[in-house]
Amino acid sequence: MGRLSTEPRITRPDDFYEALIKAHRGLSDEQSRQLNASLILILANQVGDFEVLQQALNLAQEDGVARD
Secondary structure (H helix, E strand, C coil): CCCCCCCCCCCCHHHHHHHHHHHHCCCCHHHHHHHHHHHHHHHHHHHCCHHHHHHHHHHHHHCCCCCC
């Protein structure tokens, strides 16, 4: 079973954040949601391991995702 790494591993995190914000600039809320969904699926495919992805989902839910 794979294990989720929570240690910082992003090279050039500030550059990535800037690119992410730039990619959303000028998009409607719906287009922004579609971009996020597409990015999530692309990155999930890169990870590939279902157990790791499930751990990531669990962590994201624990980190205070607002629920109605």
